Amino acid sequence: MSFSATEAAFEGFRVVRRHPAAALFWGVAYLAMFLAMFGLGAGHWATFMASAESLQSGSGSPQAQLEAIGEAYAAMFGGIAWIIPVGLILSAVLSAAVARSVLRPDQTRWGYLRLGMDEVRVLIVTLIVSLGLGLASGVALTLVTALAASGQPILALAGLLAGLAAIGGVIWLAVRLSLAVPITVDTGKIAVMESFKATKGRFWPLLGMAILAFVMSMVVSILGGIISAAVNLAGGGIEGLARFSGQSSVEILAQAWLPILLWSVVNAFLSALQIAVVYAPFSAAWLGIRGR
Numbered sequence: 001m002s003f004s005a006t007e008a009a010f011e012g013f014r015v016v017r018r019h020p021a022a023a024l025f026w027g028v029a030y031l032a033m034f035l036a037m038f039g040l041g042a043g044h045w046a047t048f049m050a051s052a053e054s055l056q057s058g059s060g061s062p063q064a065q066l067e068a069i070g071e072a073y074a075a076m077f078g079g080i081a082w083i084i085p086v087g088l089i090l091s092a093v094l095s096a097a098v099a100r101s102v103l104r105p106d107q108t109r110w111g112y113l114r115l116g117m118d119e120v121r122v123l124i125v126t127l128i129v130s131l132g133l134g135l136a137s138g139v140a141l142t143l144v145t146a147l148a149a150s151g152q153p154i155l156a157l158a159g160l161l162a163g164l165a166a167i168g169g170v171i172w173l174a175v176r177l178s179l180a181v182p183i184t185v186d187t188g189k190i191a192v193m194e195s196f197k198a199t200k201g202r203f204w205p206l207l208g209m210a211i212l213a214f215v216m217s218m219v220v221s222i223l224g225g226i227i228s229a230a231v232n233l234a235g236g237g238i239e240g241l242a243r244f245s246g247q248s249s250v251e252i253l254a255q256a257w258l259p260i261l262l263w264s265v266v267n268a269f270l271s272a273l274q275i276a277v278v279y280a281p282f283s284a285a286w287l288g289i290r291g292r
Contacts, residue, residue: 003288005205009212011284012277015101022101023272025111026094031268033090037083038260092123094275099185101276102283121184128192129177136173140166175199175206182283186290198289206285213281217274224270231262 016023096119097112104112144163176199183191183198199206 003202003205003285005209005285006212008281008284008288009209009216010281011102012098012213012216012273012280015098015276015280016273018105019101019108019111022097022108022111023269023276025113026097026272026275027269029090029094029113030271031264033083033086034264034268035261036086038264088123088126089119092119092126095126095181095279096122096185098276098279099182099283102280102287103182103186118185118188121188121190122181125180125184125190125192128190129180132177133170133174137166137170140170171207172203175203175210178206178210178282179286179289181279182286185283186286198286202289206282209281209285213278217277220270220274220277224266224273228263228266228270231266232259 093113093115096114099122100107100112100114100118140163144159144166146159177192177195179198180192180195183194187194
């Protein structure tokens with residue numbers, strides 16, 4: 001079977017139109033994570049923003065700049081260390097929900113959100129794909145860096161060509177693995193190699209679809225950024241957390257709960273719309289390839 005890349009690219013908007021409550025559920029899931037992120041780590045984020053402001057100003061000695069970079073990284077990792085596993089689980093749950101909204105549109109309960117074996121399999125597939133792409137990118141970057149740092153013009157040119165080839169290779173691999181999640185949800189089994197089979201001979205339509213979805217995601221991001229800027233202006237802005245650096249999370253939340261809440265709400269529902277726009281097209285593509 002075949003699929004229309006243009007038609008599939010707009011599937012995210014159709015999902016939200018068919019079942020607007022699904023986007024609401026997904027937004028609430030993101031909102032819970034954002035509020036937990038600030039509620040448990042507001043002090044870390046305040047320190048990170050203060051360090052980032054110091055770096056942007058460019059003031060101070062090189063030693064002070066290095067210290068600011070160290071503080072920024074320490075604060076960032078202190079604030080997000082626990083978020084990484086939570087974010088991976090939430091991503092698997094939402095990815096499965098988006099796939100389910102396309103493949104099984106009648107299962108609307110809880111906005112297609114579930115906690116079961118589908119989500120476990122999607123998490124495993126996501127980790128496999130991420131590690132594969134990360135490893136391929138790392139090997140390519142190491143090779144290109146070694147050639148470029150040789151100091152010889154011929155090798156530097158070879159490094160440039162190798163870099164372009166590496167980028168193409170990573171894009172090719174990403175497209176070939178792009179249907180792993182929807183196939184996993186559809187078949188109920190981990191389907192990494194099945195994605196290679198399904199995408200054989202369909203690289204260019206899938207790449208075109210992905211580019212269209214990315215462009216639409218950027219449009220949503222720009223429009224959301226305008227709304228976010230207006231909300232931040234009304235609430236004082238999340239960047240204002242920098243002035244609370246050194247205070248405890250409780251003290252920060254007592255003084256800055258409004259900008260934190262406004263930022264979290266706007267970005268939660270913007271993220272929910274973006275995940276539909278970006279992820280749903282691949283499930284629609286698989287539906288077309290598999291046959292409706």
